[in-house]
Amino acid sequence: MALKGAIVVDREKCKGCGVCLVNCPTNTIALAKEVNSKGYNFAFMASPESCTGCTNCATVCPDTCITVYRVKV
Amino acid sequence: MDVNDIIKPENMVYSKTPVLTSTTMHYCPGCSHGTVHKLIAEVIDEMGIQEKTIGVSPVGCAVFAYNYVDIDWQQAAHGRAPAVATATKRLHPEKYVFTYQGDGDLASIGTAEIMHACNRGENIVVIFINNAIYGMTGGQMAPTTLLGMKTATTPYGRTKELHGSPLRITELLAQLEGTCYVTRQSVHNAASARKTKRAIRKAFENSALGKGTSFVEVVSTCNSGWKLSPVKANEWMVENMFPKYPVGDIKDL
Numbered sequence: 591m592a593l594k595g596a597i598v599v600d601r602e603k604c605k606g607c608g609v610c611l612v613n614c615p616t617n618t619i620a621l622a623k624e625v626n627s628k629g630y631n632f633a634f635m636a637s638p639e640s641c642t643g644c645t646n647c648a649t650v651c652p653d654t655c656i657t658v659y660r661v662k663v
Numbered sequence: 664m665d666v667n668d669i670i671k672p673e674n675m676v677y678s679k680t681p682v683l684t685s686t687t688m689h690y691c692p693g694c695s696h697g698t699v700h701k702l703i704a705e706v707i708d709e710m711g712i713q714e715k716t717i718g719v720s721p722v723g724c725a726v727f728a729y730n731y732v733d734i735d736w737q738q739a740a741h742g743r744a745p746a747v748a749t750a751t752k753r754l755h756p757e758k759y760v761f762t763y764q765g766d767g768d769l770a771s772i773g774t775a776e777i778m779h780a781c782n783r784g785e786n787i788v789v790i791f792i793n794n795a796i797y798g799m800t801g802g803q804m805a806p807t808t809l810l811g812m813k814t815a816t817t818p819y820g821r822t823k824e825l826h827g828s829p830l831r832i833t834e835l836l837a838q839l840e841g842t843c844y845v846t847r848q849s850v851h852n853a854a855s856a857r858k859t860k861r862a863i864r865k866a867f868e869n870s871a872l873g874k875g876t877s878f879v880e881v882v883s884t885c886n887s888g889w890k891l892s893p894v895k896a897n898e899w900m901v902e903n904m905f906p907k908y909p910v911g912d913i914k915d916l
């Protein structure tokens with residue numbers, strides 16, 4: 591049984607701090623080249639296939655921008 | 664498996680607690696204050712005490728904490744949060760009362776208030792954000808600033824001769840008979856944030872049991888004041904702050 595996860599980032603709330611990225615054990619997240627209306631390069635799920643839904647990124651996000659989903663497959 | 668098959672309400676395993684308002688925080692990107700606010704809100708949510716909790720916000724970057732955690736709040740003059748919390752708790756013994764204070768607030772101008780509240784063993788929780796600097800006012804030296812650390816008021820670095828040594832106030836407070844739980848934690852990675860959350864929960868539970876003052880220091884970053892990126896600030900903290908401010912429980916009665 592494996593765990594498959596996915597995250598949804600609130601792009602407008604994200605400040606592009608990068609703390610989620612370095613806390614993701616599967617290198618799922620990257621900062622976008624585009625910016626949000628505040629000028630921040632927001633985080634996004636760059637490699638959706640690798641996310642396990644571990645919630646590490648959401649736990650460390652200072653602005654609580656990340657929602658995590660997980661299924662058993 | 665397609666992400667759209669995963670992103671469904673029944674598969675949600677983490678989302679923002681409703682105790683945290685949806686107001687965007689004014690903190691700099693990556694600031695530890697936001698992470699700690701979130702953990703406090705999650706504990707309040709999980710304990711079901713939103714209607715029974717009163718926070719006292721400090722003077723410092725966290726002065727506006729009341730905009731982010733949806734509970735009752737008071738805002739104290741600089742350093743005086745433990746005195747305000749003392750009165751609040753004594754008048755409302757059935758409530759959970761906590762202060763949220765920075766190192767400038769708690770360990771400098773508010774030294775008398777925190778010492779005596781802890782010595783009296785007030786049944787309050789103290790959350791102490793030690794980022795080794797006065798963040799709000801532009802990065803001046805705090806009592807907790809490390810030796811050699813450059814700040815706006817120590818442009819050549821803090822020296823023992825001129826400024827004294829970094830103040831480990833948490834160890835001092837642990838020696839007072841009124842404190843029942845004194846711990847030092849951090850929020851730089853997921854494991855440490857989860858530990859900090861457990862410490863905050865224990866602190867709130869202690870105050871309901873009338874055990875005395877529970878004190879949770881969170882070794883934190885002020886990346887703007889430190890002039891580092893958020894990720895580099897966390898690394899710098901682990902390397903430089905942890906040797907002086909080691910994480911772990913100092914007292915647990």
Ligand SMILES: Cc1ncc(C[n+]2csc(CCOP(=O)(O)OP(=O)(O)O)c2C)c(N)n1
Binds near residue numbers: 725767797
């Ligand atoms: C009586 C008084 N003295 C000085 C100040 C100026 N002041 C505002 S915040 C602050 C220090 C804040 O540092 P800290 O408590 O470490 O909080 P941080 O911003 O780092 O979280 C000072 C000295 C004030 N507002 N009131």
Ligand code: SF4
Binds near residue numbers: 599603606632652656
């Ligand atoms: S930790 Fe939060 S605010 Fe920072 S980049 Fe990630 S999603 Fe954005």
Ligand code: SF4
Binds near residue numbers: 642658
């Ligand atoms: S849930 Fe875990 S694996 Fe998925 S993006 Fe977040 S940290 Fe990475």
Ligand code: SF4
Binds near residue numbers: 724
């Ligand atoms: S100045 Fe420092 S403590 Fe204040 S919000 Fe910015 S990073 Fe946080």
Ligand SMILES: [Mg+2]
Binds near residue numbers: 765766794796798805
């Ligand atoms: Mg400070």
